[in-house]
Structure formats: C-alpha cells, structure tokens
Amino acid sequence: MIHSISILGSTGSIGTQTLEVARKLNLTVTALSAYSSIDLLEEQIREFHPAAAVVFDADKAEDLKIKIADTDTKVLSGMDGLLEICHDNSDLVVNSVVGMVGLAPTLEAISTKKNIAFANKETLVAGGELVMNAVRKNGVQLLPVDSEHSAIFQCLQAAPPDKKLKKILLTASGGPFFGKTVDELKTVTVEQALNHPNWDMGAKITIDSATMMNKGLEIIEAAWLFDTDPDDIEVVVHRESIIHSMVEFTDHSILAQLGVPDMRIPIQYAITYPERVPSLVPEIDWKTMSKMTFYSADDVTFKCLAACKHAMKKGGLYPAVANGANEVANQLFRQYKLSFLDIGELVSAAVDELKVGTAACLDDVLEADRMAREFVYQNYKQ
Numbered sequence: 001m002i003h004s005i006s007i008l009g010s011t012g013s014i015g016t017q018t019l020e021v022a023r024k025l026n027l028t029v030t031a032l033s034a035y036s037s038i039d040l041l042e043e044q045i046r047e048f049h050p051a052a053a054v055v056f057d058a059d060k061a062e063d064l065k066i067k068i069a070d071t072d073t074k075v076l077s078g079m080d081g082l083l084e085i086c087h088d089n090s091d092l093v094v095n096s097v098v099g100m101v102g103l104a105p106t107l108e109a110i111s112t113k114k115n116i117a118f119a120n121k122e123t124l125v126a127g128g129e130l131v132m133n134a135v136r137k138n139g140v141q142l143l144p145v146d147s148e149h150s151a152i153f154q155c156l157q158a159a160p161p162d163k164k165l166k167k168i169l170l171t172a173s174g175g176p177f178f179g180k181t182v183d184e185l186k187t188v189t190v191e192q193a194l195n196h197p198n199w200d201m202g203a204k205i206t207i208d209s210a211t212m213m214n215k216g217l218e219i220i221e222a223a224w225l226f227d228t229d230p231d232d233i234e235v236v237v238h239r240e241s242i243i244h245s246m247v248e249f250t251d252h253s254i255l256a257q258l259g260v261p262d263m264r265i266p267i268q269y270a271i272t273y274p275e276r277v278p279s280l281v282p283e284i285d286w287k288t289m290s291k292m293t294f295y296s297a298d299d300v301t302f303k304c305l306a307a308c309k310h311a312m313k314k315g316g317l318y319p320a321v322a323n324g325a326n327e328v329a330n331q332l333f334r335q336y337k338l339s340f341l342d343i344g345e346l347v348s349a350a351v352d353e354l355k356v357g358t359a360a361c362l363d364d365v366l367e368a369d370r371m372a373r374e375f376v377y378q379n380y381k382q
C-alpha cells in the first residue's frame with residue numbers, strides 16, 4: 001500500500017475527489033497543483049500541508065505566495081513547476097490535469113519510475129505511442145482512473161496472462177442528447193449540453209460527453225492501455241451507468257465491473273491497487289434498481305465518435321489531431337462561438353484534411369496539436 005501521493009490538477013473534479021479519498025485513507029499529500037483556482041488551492045494547502053504547490057498561471061502563483069506566506073508550502077509556477085513536483089518523494093503521482101497540457105508532466109513522471117494514477121486521457125490519446133514506450137522502458141504502471149478503463153483493468157485481473165480477449169465492451173451513458181436526431185441537435189445550448197444525467201464532472205469533459213467525443217477519446221485510450229485493436233472495442237450505450245465496462249473472452253464469457261457512478265471507486269482502486277479497502281462510496285441499492293438498458297452507439301449523428309475511430313485507424317499523429325481540434329472546438333462552443341454540431345464537423349474535417357506523420361518525440365505531438373488547433377480557429381464560422 002502506498003502512503004503518499006502528489007496530485008497534478010488538484011482543484012478539478014477528479015483532483016478534489018482524490019483528496020476526499022486521501023483524507024479517508026490518511027495519505028500524505030506531497031504536492032498539489034492548479035491551473036489558476038488559487039482560493040480552492042489555498043484551502044487544500046491549509047488542510048493537507050504539501051511541501052510544494054504549483055499554479056500554472058504565473059501571476060496567480062505570485063498571489064498565492066502572498067496568501068500562504070504563513071505556511072511551509074513552497075509555491076512554484078508554470079510547466080517547470082509541474083515537471084519539478086513529478087520528482088518529489090511521493091509514492092504515486094495522480095495525473096488529473098485536463099487536456100494536452102498534461103503530456104510533458106506525464107512523460108516526466110514516468111521517467112521518475114513512479115507509478116501513475118492516470119485520469120488525463122487527452123495525453124494518452126495525443127501521445128499514446130510515446131507514453132506507452134516510456135512506460136515499458138521505465139517499468140512503471142499506468143493505473144487507470146477513468147471509470148471505464150478502471151472497470152476493464154479490474155476485469156482483466158481475472159484474465160489469464162495472455163488475456164485471451166475477444167473484445168472490450170466500453171460502456172457509454174450516451175450523455176444528455178442520447179437518441180436525438182441531427183435536426184434536434186442543431187439548436188441545443190451550452191446549458192443543455194452541460195446537464196449530464198449521471199456523472200458530475202468538469203465542463204470540458206461534460207461537453208465531450210454530450211458530443212460523444214469523450215467516448216471516442218476513451219476508445220483510443222483503451223486501445224493504448226490494453227494493447228487492443230480499436231476494431232475490437234465496442235461501444236455499448238448503457239443509460240444507467242451501473243456497469244462501467246466489460247471484457248469478453250474468446251469463449252464468449254463476459255466479465256463486468258459494477259458500482260454506483262462515483263469516481264471515488266476508480267480513484268481509490270488506482271491508489272490501493274492491488275488491495276481493496278473500505279471506501280466512501282455507497283453500495284448499489286438493488287431494491288430501487290429495476291432495470292439496466294443497452295443500446296448501440298450512433299456514430300453517424302455523433303460524428304466525434306466516428307472521427308476518433310478514423311483517427312486511430314489512420315494512426316501516427318491523427319489521434320493528436322482529433323484531440324487538439326476538439327480541445328479548441330469544445331472551448332469555442334462553451335464560449336457560444338460555435339454550434340453544437342460544429343464540434344463534430346470540425347474534428348472530422350481536421351482528421352480528414354490535415355497531413356501529419358508519426359510521433360518520434362514530444363515536439364512532433366505538440367506540433368500536430370498546434371496544427372489541429374490552428375485548423376479549427378481558421379475554419380469555424382464566426
């Protein structure tokens with residue numbers, strides 16, 4: 001069992017729930033970090049007394065220094081700060097940064113040979129080959145925090161060493177717009193898209209859920225984490241979010257992982273793996289659960305899903321293009337500058353039209369990401 005953790009991205013949804021788990025398990029927290037939310041970060045510092053705290057925004061880091069001058073916590077800033085805390089003396093790095101900005105810290109943390117509880121799916125999508133090569137070279141484990149990938153990982157604990165997997169059944173809630181037609185989606189608002197039926201998450205991922213880009217990213221994430229052909233990953237829409245994913249073996253026997261939709265289960269399992277300990281999460285109440293439903297995913301209406309599969313098949317830096325285009329389109333939608341359907345159009349167009357090669361190094365990934373962002377800025381209708 002590990003005793004101490006550092007958290008990259010401690011003020012977001014996964015970060016704050018990780019601290020709830022840390023409090024319950026009595027873990028030492030060695031480092032915390034935020035993009036710019038210094039009020040919440042200050043509260044966290046005063047409770048957990050980390051040796052270091054990073055604020056990505058340099059001006060806000062200066063503000064935090066003044067606020068916590070009476071504590072022993074050292075304040076760092078920017079990418080250098082994030083890279084520096086990867087080298088502290090924690091037993092495990094929790095990476096819950098949102099977006100591509102987490103890629104360099106992910107590679108840095110892997111180089112320190114510490115295991116990583118991994119919630120930063122965008123970096124595995126964009127830099128999958130680099131990240132997985134570094135994981136193998138350094139002999140570390142990427143312990144998935146994403147609920148579906150934790151479920152698959154948990155199911156695979158019962159698999160034979162050569163896995164004998166036939167396929168992965170990746171469950172999706174379908175988001176707030178499941179069953180809607182293209183016509184109905186033309187006029188949906190940011191507020192409607194932010195209203196997720198089952199999961200309470202940050203704004204970026206909630207929009208990704210509504211477009212099903214999140215599931216597309218998760219197909220790519222699963223392909224890398226479990227060394228699986230994307231054609232052997234089937235998305236199953238399961239509205240109740242009780243089954244968090246399944247694996248099917250060659251004999252057509254299927255294992256599933258179930259629980260209430262609460263991220264503190266996968267977060268805690270990544271921390272305590274391979275042990276299990278009591279958690280803050282309630283049991284499933286079988287008396288009130290009358291049914292579980294399953295549907296196939298509609299990747300014609302939800303173009304992001306098809307674009308991600310297409311990007312993974314094209315290989316090389318195309319997943320980085322899909323991710324980069326989406327990061328910008330998602331943000332422009334939240335700023336009321338794009339319609340909901342434009343997100344899928346732009347992600348698909350970026351994957352179809354940009355020409356990129358393979359990822360030899362971090363700079364290649366960053367360049368493909370930059371090209372994709374530029375493509376969206378230039379092609380959206382203002």
Ligand code: MN3
Nearest residue numbers: 146147148218
């Ligand atoms: Mn997920």
